Amino acid sequence: MSAFRTRSRATALAATTTAVLALALTACGGSDSGTGTRSEGPANNAAPAAAAKSATGSGSAAKSSVATKDSTGGSGTGGSGTGGTTTGSSTGVAKGTSGSASTPACTTKDVKISAATQDGPPYTHIVLTAKNTSGRKCEMKGFPEIQFLESHKQNIPSVAKSKPAAPVVLGAGAPAYALVKLSDGGADENVEPVKGFAVWLQGGSGQALVGAPGPDGIAVDPAKYKTGYWTYELRNGADDF
Known part of the structure; x- marks a missing residue:
């Protein structure tokens, strides 16, 4: 009777031990199989990845939105700028064209041209004065085309630095001036006497x-x-030659 109880307790203890070991092995085996904690790893990592992807997507969308906005703004600015430039150019051209169309070039019938000495002696320069006697406005274009001598049929050369920045438009009764150099005033120069000469106006007809x-x-x-060149008044520097 005593031996039977002892065997029964041993059997029960062995069964209990076996059950405990089985549970322990099951727990360890689940960890190593990758179906427990490791299977949760990707699931747990999926959320940050999805969030990262979502953030990336949002960032791209934001960037795209900014790009679109910049592009739209740039396009709008560019369009506005281009439009402005075109409008400015058109306005400028229109004004220039309108001015040229509405203001005819002065002819020798529109102005009275006279000459006077400047400084001297020796008299190295004269000043031409062209007074508008037409009763309407006209434009004195360029420089006077002058021929002093019968032996020299070509027009005398012009001085580029004397060209004014804006057109010279004369109202009724207004004058324009042009400085003309005759010589250096030296005693040994080969000069010829001139008592009268011819003048033509650029863009206009006739001879004075x-x-x-x-x-x-x-x-x-x-x-x-x-x-x-013809100017509204003689200017220091530009008309010194």
């Missing part, structure tokens, strides 16, 4: 015969003579 100032006329050196 101008009397030289002084009873003896002027002395002209064909190697040195030059003319400035």
Whole structure:
């Protein structure tokens, strides 16, 4: 009877031990199989990945939105700028064209041209004055085309630095001026006497015969003579030549 109880307790203890070991093995085996904690790893990592992907997607969307906005803004700005430039150019051209169309070039019938000596002696320069006598406005274009001598049929050269920045438009009764160099004033220059000369106006028709100032006329050196552009007034620097 005592031996039977002892065997029964041993059997029960063995069964209990076996059950405990089975549970322990089951728990360990679940961890190693990757179906427990490891299977939860991807599931847990999926949320950050999805969040990251979502954030990336949102970032791209935001970037796309900004790009679209910038592009739209740029396009709008560019369009506005281009439109502005075009409008400005059109306005400028329209004004220029309108001005040129509405203001005819002065002809020799519109102005009276006279000559006077400047400084001297020796008299190295004269000043041409063209007064608008037409009763309407006209434009004095470029420089006077002058021929002093019968032996030199070409027009005397012009001085580029004397060209004014804006067109010279004369109202009724208004004058324009052009400085003309005759010579260097040297005693050994090859000068020729001139008592009258011809002037043409650029863009206009006709020829004006101008009397030289002084009873003896002027002395002209064909190697040195030059003319400035028509201006509203003579200017220091631009008309010094």
